[in-house]
Amino acid sequence: MISPSHFQGGETFMLSMAWKIRRGVETVMALFLLAMVALTFADVIGRRLFGTPIYGSNDITEHLMALVVFAGLPLVTAASAHLTIDILDKLVNQPWMAWWRVLTSILVTLVLAMISWLFIKHGLNASGISEVSQALRVPRAPLYFFMALSCALSALAALVIAATGPMIDPEDTHEEDAL
Amino acid sequence: EVLTMSSWVPPTHFIHTDFLVPLTEKIAEVTEGRVTVTILPAPLASPPQHWELARTGVADITWGNFTYEPERFVSLWFAEFPNAGTNAEAQSRALWQTYQTFLADNAAFDGVKMLAVGMFGGGQLHHGSKSVTSPDDVKNQKFRMGGPIQEKLLSALGAVPVAAPATKAYEMLESGVIDGSLHTMESVVNFRLEDVLKYHTVFPKGFYDATFFVVMNGAKWDGLSDQDKAAIEGIIGEELSAAWGRNFDLQSPAAIEKLAAEGHEIVEASPELVAAVDTIYDTMVADWIGAAKGAGVEDPQAMLDFYNETYTALAGE
Amino acid sequence: MIVGSIAMAVAILLAFLRVPLAFALLAVSVTGIGFAINWNIAFQLVPLTISDAVLSYDLAVVPMFILMGNVISKTGIAQDLFRAAYAFVGNVRGGLALSTMVACSGFSAVCGSSYATAATMAKVAYPSMKQYKYSDELAAGTIAAGGTLGILIPPSIIMVVYGILTQTNIGDLFIAGVVPGVFGLALYMLAIRFIAARDPSHAPQGEKTPWPEKLKALSGVWPFLLLFSLIIGGLYAKLFTPTEAAGMGAGLAILIATFHGRLTWSVLRAVIIDTAYTSVSLYTVLFGALMLSKLLTLSGLAAGVLALVQSTGLEGTALVLVIMCVFLVLGCVMDSMAIVLIFVPLFAPIIVAQGFDLVWFGIIVIVVTEIALITPPVGMNVFVLKAVLPDVPVLRIFKGLVPFIAVDIIRLAILIGFPAITLWLGSTVG
Ligand code: NA
Ligand code: NA
Numbered sequence: 031m032i033s034p035s036h037f038q039g040g041e042t043f044m045l046s047m048a049w050k051i052r053r054g055v056e057t058v059m060a061l062f063l064l065a066m067v068a069l070t071f072a073d074v075i076g077r078r079l080f081g082t083p084i085y086g087s088n089d090i091t092e093h094l095m096a097l098v099v100f101a102g103l104p105l106v107t108a109a110s111a112h113l114t115i116d117i118l119d120k121l122v123n124q125p126w127m128a129w130w131r132v133l134t135s136i137l138v139t140l141v142l143a144m145i146s147w148l149f150i151k152h153g154l155n156a157s158g159i160s161e162v163s164q165a166l167r168v169p170r171a172p173l174y175f176f177m178a179l180s181c182a183l184s185a186l187a188a189l190v191i192a193a194t195g196p197m198i199d200p201e202d203t204h205e206e207d208a209l
Numbered sequence: 210e211v212l213t214m215s216s217w218v219p220p221t222h223f224i225h226t227d228f229l230v231p232l233t234e235k236i237a238e239v240t241e242g243r244v245t246v247t248i249l250p251a252p253l254a255s256p257p258q259h260w261e262l263a264r265t266g267v268a269d270i271t272w273g274n275f276t277y278e279p280e281r282f283v284s285l286w287f288a289e290f291p292n293a294g295t296n297a298e299a300q301s302r303a304l305w306q307t308y309q310t311f312l313a314d315n316a317a318f319d320g321v322k323m324l325a326v327g328m329f330g331g332g333q334l335h336h337g338s339k340s341v342t343s344p345d346d347v348k349n350q351k352f353r354m355g356g357p358i359q360e361k362l363l364s365a366l367g368a369v370p371v372a373a374p375a376t377k378a379y380e381m382l383e384s385g386v387i388d389g390s391l392h393t394m395e396s397v398v399n400f401r402l403e404d405v406l407k408y409h410t411v412f413p414k415g416f417y418d419a420t421f422f423v424v425m426n427g428a429k430w431d432g433l434s435d436q437d438k439a440a441i442e443g444i445i446g447e448e449l450s451a452a453w454g455r456n457f458d459l460q461s462p463a464a465i466e467k468l469a470a471e472g473h474e475i476v477e478a479s480p481e482l483v484a485a486v487d488t489i490y491d492t493m494v495a496d497w498i499g500a501a502k503g504a505g506v507e508d509p510q511a512m513l514d515f516y517n518e519t520y521t522a523l524a525g526e
Numbered sequence: 527m528i529v530g531s532i533a534m535a536v537a538i539l540l541a542f543l544r545v546p547l548a549f550a551l552l553a554v555s556v557t558g559i560g561f562a563i564n565w566n567i568a569f570q571l572v573p574l575t576i577s578d579a580v581l582s583y584d585l586a587v588v589p590m591f592i593l594m595g596n597v598i599s600k601t602g603i604a605q606d607l608f609r610a611a612y613a614f615v616g617n618v619r620g621g622l623a624l625s626t627m628v629a630c631s632g633f634s635a636v637c638g639s640s641y642a643t644a645a646t647m648a649k650v651a652y653p654s655m656k657q658y659k660y661s662d663e664l665a666a667g668t669i670a671a672g673g674t675l676g677i678l679i680p681p682s683i684i685m686v687v688y689g690i691l692t693q694t695n696i697g698d699l700f701i702a703g704v705v706p707g708v709f710g711l712a713l714y715m716l717a718i719r720f721i722a723a724r725d726p727s728h729a730p731q732g733e734k735t736p737w738p739e740k741l742k743a744l745s746g747v748w749p750f751l752l753l754f755s756l757i758i759g760g761l762y763a764k765l766f767t768p769t770e771a772a773g774m775g776a777g778l779a780i781l782i783a784t785f786h787g788r789l790t791w792s793v794l795r796a797v798i799i800d801t802a803y804t805s806v807s808l809y810t811v812l813f814g815a816l817m818l819s820k821l822l823t824l825s826g827l828a829a830g831v832l833a834l835v836q837s838t839g840l841e842g843t844a845l846v847l848v849i850m851c852v853f854l855v856l857g858c859v860m861d862s863m864a865i866v867l868i869f870v871p872l873f874a875p876i877i878v879a880q881g882f883d884l885v886w887f888g889i890i891v892i893v894v895t896e897i898a899l900i901t902p903p904v905g906m907n908v909f910v911l912k913a914v915l916p917d918v919p920v921l922r923i924f925k926g927l928v929p930f931i932a933v934d935i936i937r938l939a940i941l942i943g944f945p946a947i948t949l950w951l952g953s954t955v956g
Contacts, residue, residue: 056795063593063798067773069773077385078765086372088372092583098806099805099809102802103810113548113810113811114541115547118543131544141549144556148573151573152573161278164257164355167357170577249824253823258578265570266566
């Protein structure tokens with residue numbers, strides 16, 4: 031994917047950095063998802079054909095999934111791609127509803143900041159009680175700190191796009207197609 | 210005072226109907242209705258989180274398995290080793306006494322009021338398609354299991370451990386993810402695994418075991434009136450632990466009878482297989498003594514001996 | 527109970543005022559638990575609930591099925607299916623619409639999403655129908671309605687979400703969706719025949735395909751058959767767990783597409799990133815829904831609604847019919863996923879208390895949310911179609927959907943009246 035044209039040219043260094051970071055994180059997410067598929071493939075084939083499953087493959091899948099979701103959360107937030115019910119868009123998009131849109135952004139920022147703070151506490155607690163994953167006994171605290179960081183960045187993203195508008199890639203609208 | 214209880218087995222499970230519900234009734238009875246317990250319609254978190262739910266006060270009373278948190282309660286691992294016995298009531302009483310004597314002040318148990326501990330009377334080895342009696346029969350077979358001890362045990366026997374909760378066993382056996390699974394006789398029936406686990410290998414002193422807790426949030430306990438605390442003290446502790454064990458002692462013979470009637474093969478492990486497990490047991494104990502010292506137990510060997518002596522005395526063996 | 531009811535109302539209001547659903551649910555649940563119980567519990571439950579969900583192996587099925595559907599929509603499998611179906615039924619009146627419907631159901635069997643099914647089939651089938659002078663009503667209506675089969679015929683993302691919320695076995699749900707899905711296809715085809723017979727101008731006759739070409743077209747569907755037998759066959763024969771089926775399906779779809787030369791790295795990368803975005807927003811909204819269900823549990827609202835329903839004396843099938851009417855009304859204005867996320871945790875305990883099967887209820891709910899996808903004013907499939915076919919007026923699409931909605935309601939009534947239709951196939955397994 032190429033940078034959208036309206037951000038090229040005289041646009042700020044910050045913006046081009048933001049896009050570079052976004053591309054980088056997207057590639058990492060893509061690799062994690064591919065790894066999940068490859069792992070399942072290898073595990074099933076290994077078990078069916080050779081009787082050798084991969085120990086803790088479920089455990090690895092769970093960790094990869096957590097990494098994908100929380101690597102993606104700031105990106106989805108920045109792209110304003112969260113699931114929304116848009117039946118009353120005409121109403122909400124009217125000029126006199128601007129205060130409501132600001133309030134909405136503040137609410138999203140606050141919720142994300144709260145989750146971030148709660149995951150910092152959760153991570154500290156997890157290291158205190160040696161919380162580890164079931165099969166491979168991977169310590170949980172670093173993962174919780176990663177989630178906290180992701181939520182903090184997402185909170186920041188929610189706040190920034192309230193002012194600048196969403197970071198939308200015109201070539202890829204990420205239409206909601208989960209249903 | 211209304212206390213909440215979070216439980217993660219369905220309301221039809223015997224732990225719910227024959228243990229938790231009677232416990233709530235007894236608490237209401239001895240406090241003359243001043244303290245009642247509501248069992249929430251759905252668990253508030255996954256089973257491994259149930260200790261934390263009580264400790265942090267999200268729910269007031271919870272129960273669960275100590276080793277669902279694989280590294281937190283190292284001091285209790287010894288009770289999940291092979292040869293821990295098959296009489297669940299005697300086991301649970303012995304474990305309570307052990308806990309009271311050696312562990313009640315251990316930091317790992319801070320923040321909660323321990324209402325009971327329990328064991329389940331010996332887990333056994335179950336296979337879907339073949340009889341398993343000798344050490345060779347176990348080799349390279351994939352067994353579902355949970356926790357660090359079962360993993361070590363199976364690996365040492367040359368089997369392939371697959372970590373998953375017991376609720377997943379049916380699906381995994383059907384899809385060939387595993388060849389067999391570790392359960393008590395009772396849970397083969399209670400998890401409806403009779404169709405997929407037809408061969409049962411019995412170790413006379415138990416192949417492995419599981420340790421359970423029933424806990425209450427510490428602050429909530431402290432906040433009860435002295436009168437209510439005294440009343441509740443009368444029905445918890447060793448008595449409640451014994452009640453836990455009795456439930457399993459009732460379930461297992463019924464399960465064995467049912468499985469035998471359905472034509473399942475129930476055999477004893479061969480002396481060679483028992484000897485192989487005994488050898489692994491010795492290494493496990495040696496490794497654990499170091500780990501338990503690290504977890505703040507002064508004399509792990511003395512604690513293990515105390516448990517064994519108490520169990521033997523109680524079980525009349 | 528009171529706090530719970532207020533919280534539900536506020537959550538829905540916020541969601542309608544364009545607060546992202548996940549954040550409406552999270553904010554309301556945390557505040558609700560904070561006021562109704564205490565703030566410590568509210569704050570402790572947030573990380574517990576989120577980490578339980580994100581570290582759930584069962585839920586990891588979601589991105590893999592989304593990925594499989596997204597890859598498949600780029601592989602030309604939809605074209606192959608449509609070509610084969612057309613070769614066989616294209617020459618009867620309404621044949622193109624019938625072939626589209628068959629291709630839709632085939633595509634649904636390898637794709638977990640109704641949007642992807644509708645969008646893909648729109649690109650594949652609409653131009654042909656236009657070329658043969660089919661009316662916009664019939665053409666667009668067929669695709670929008672056919673697309674709804676995507677969430678009933680397994681795999682189905684929304685079924686996974688239902689399974690997670692109600693702790694129902696996802697494999698059982700998938701198997702249970704097969705017969706109602708095929709039944710839905712049959713009724714849709716009847717509806718097309720009815721439209722074509724009543725007003726032939728909607729659907730001119732197509733051309734007959736000679737046998738050699740029929741066979742050639744048929745031979746093009748092997749990638750589909752391979753994927754289909756792997757996923758549905760594997761699930762039915764219990765070769766895989768659903769999560770494994772999803773991983774295998776996604777992997778195989780990537781291999782097939784690469785083999786056909788239809789998948790370059792840059793396309794694959796875009797497809798995977800798209801999948802990741804969709805998965806993230808789905809997970810986030812699920813965090814909110816799971817927190818809401820904690821509020822329902824703790825505030826006593828679930829128990830309160832149960833008591834309320836019991837006090838009305840409404841029971842059995844009549845009760846289910848009332849619940850479904852509520853869902854149908856909600857479905858007019860709410861997104862399918864939102865309905866499942868918000869209302870299933872509220873109604874599932876009532877269904878269990880009435881002694882009904884949660885697998886059966888799940889299928890009924892899915893059928894209702896299928897209808898929600900095509901009922902005005904908010905019919906997501908219609909909007910997806912509109913995005914792909916900007917020239918067709920929305921009103922005309924809705925008009926074309928009337929006969930399909932009618933047969934959907936008939937199907938819903940039959941499935942409610944005869945649970946055995948849904949549960950039979952599952953009973954033949956093991
Ligand atoms: Na589908
Ligand atoms: Na609708």
